[in-house]
Amino acid sequence: MVGHYWLRNPKLAPNSFLRLQIENNIEAISAFADDVVGGKIKPPSSPEGRFTQILSVGIGGSALGPQFVAEALAPDNPPLKIRFIDNTDPAGIDHQIAQLGSELASTLVIVVSKSGGTPETRNGLLEVQKAFREAGLNFSKQGVAITQENSLLDNTARIEGWLARFPMFDWVGGRTSEMSAVGLLAAALQGIDIKEMLTGASLMDEATRTPVVKNNPAALLALCWYWASDGVGSKDMVVLPYKDSLLLFSRYLQQLVMESLGKEFDLDGNRVNQGLSVYGNKGSTDQHAYIQQLREGVHNFFATFIEVLRDRPPGHDWELEPGVTCGDYLFGMLQGTRSALYANGRESITVTVQEVTPRSVGALIALYERAVGIYASLVNINAYHQPGTDSSLYLLLWLLF
Numbered sequence: 001m002v003g004h005y006w007l008r009n010p011k012l013a014p015n016s017f018l019r020l021q022i023e024n025n026i027e028a029i030s031a032f033a034d035d036v037v038g039g040k041i042k043p044p045s046s047p048e049g050r051f052t053q054i055l056s057v058g059i060g061g062s063a064l065g066p067q068f069v070a071e072a073l074a075p076d077n078p079p080l081k082i083r084f085i086d087n088t089d090p091a092g093i094d095h096q097i098a099q100l101g102s103e104l105a106s107t108l109v110i111v112v113s114k115s116g117g118t119p120e121t122r123n124g125l126l127e128v129q130k131a132f133r134e135a136g137l138n139f140s141k142q143g144v145a146i147t148q149e150n151s152l153l154d155n156t157a158r159i160e161g162w163l164a165r166f167p168m169f170d171w172v173g174g175r176t177s178e179m180s181a182v183g184l185l186a187a188a189l190q191g192i193d194i195k196e197m198l199t200g201a202s203l204m205d206e207a208t209r210t211p212v213v214k215n216n217p218a219a220l221l222a223l224c225w226y227w228a229s230d231g232v233g234s235k236d237m238v239v240l241p242y243k244d245s246l247l248l249f250s251r252y253l254q255q256l257v258m259e260s261l262g263k264e265f266d267l268d269g270n271r272v273n274q275g276l277s278v279y280g281n282k283g284s285t286d287q288h289a290y291i292q293q294l295r296e297g298v299h300n301f302f303a304t305f306i307e308v309l310r311d312r313p314p315g316h317d318w319e320l321e322p323g324v325t326c327g328d329y330l331f332g333m334l335q336g337t338r339s340a341l342y343a344n345g346r347e348s349i350t351v352t353v354q355e356v357t358p359r360s361v362g363a364l365i366a367l368y369e370r371a372v373g374i375y376a377s378l379v380n381i382n383a384y385h386q387p388g389t390d391s392s393l394y395l396l397l398w399l400l401f
């Protein structure tokens with residue numbers, strides 16, 4: 001059962017039990033976040049008397065969405081600042097803990113794992129618990145678990161009496177879980193309007209249900225991918241947001257697109273080795289690094305420009321020279337690069353966003369989720385499993401033990 005789109009429109013859930021579960025969960029997340037931000041729920045031994053930091057422990061679909069959204073939408077001075085442990089690299093873990101310093105006492109640790117048994121996440125949790133012990137802090141009063149009911153993580157959190165537990169549903173895949181507790185809790189704690197994110201996603205879902213292809217942005221996107229890559233993934237997707245706050249979009253899309261579409265067999269059991277490779281960065285900064293090859297080098301890609309029309313809030317524009325702002329340069333760089341690629345026969349798609357807001361970010365996420373689903377239908381594969389990653393994890397465990 002696949003139902004991530006019910007998360008933003010619970011009325012679409014197949015029965016009232018699921019609908020209520022989704023609605024109650026959103027309410028529980030909002031209430032918990034309000035209580036933490038408002039200081040009603042506080043850490044037991046912090047001088048600040050309230051939580052000031054979030055340490056999110058998770059990997060893949062349990063990290064990339066929250067990372068992208070934090071970078072895109074967190075205000076300059078969020079009520080709680082977020083940092084991530086998303087690897088089993090001891091130096092990386094030590095760095096995050098060291099950066100927290102004495103604020104470990106006012107850190108809310110959110111451990112996110114759908115399966116509840118991913119090795120990197122488990123290791124991150126054990127390392128953080130050790131740091132708490134060494135600092136004389138009680139981890140369970142500051143720990144929150146987001147996972148499937150009765151997973152190893154869920155049982156640990158329940159038995160150890162952690163501060164809170166929020167469910168992940170088995171009908172939501174990790175890579176499409178940003179609108180579940182995985183993304184919503186971290187966002188709400190940073191002061192991001194999660195209802196607006198859900199509204200944006202739900203409006204995009206609606207807009208992409210029309211069977212009239214030319215009016216359906218997700219269908220158009222999927223058809224562009226199909227055309228550009230000959231329906232066999234012959235070209236890579238280069239994602240170039242011209243907006244600093246959308247820097248992590250390509251990283252987020254890497255998992256959504258590659259884990260969903262990179263499949264050995266089609267639905268009829270034919271070996272097809274499908275997929276679309278995704279990479280990217282941000283414009284205009286990185287065009288100083290890659291434009292030479294994109295324009296003149298091997299033609300093994302198609303580009304996606306993400307264009308954002310509003311740069312500063314109205315009334316805050318400042319002209320560098322008469323009639324020209326910094327943002328005009330950014331826009332000019334995008335247009336110039338796109339024209340240069342076009343002149344050399346290199347294909348590009350442009351996705352235009354009015355402004356980076358919770359609503360537009362929700363809509364962007366839904367747009368790509370829907371495009372992935374449509375593309376998978378076009379090439380006759382299952383977008384919602386990951387036999388390749390699952391078997392490489394088994395191999396890792398076999399090598400270790």
Ligand SMILES: O=P(O)(O)OC[C@H]1O[C@](O)(CO)[C@@H](O)[C@@H]1O
Nearest residue numbers: 060061062113114115118174389
């Ligand atoms: O949320 P979990 O179960 O810890 O999994 C993390 C990630 O690992 C994967 O299973 C791939 O290894 C992804 O599909 C998933 O997003």
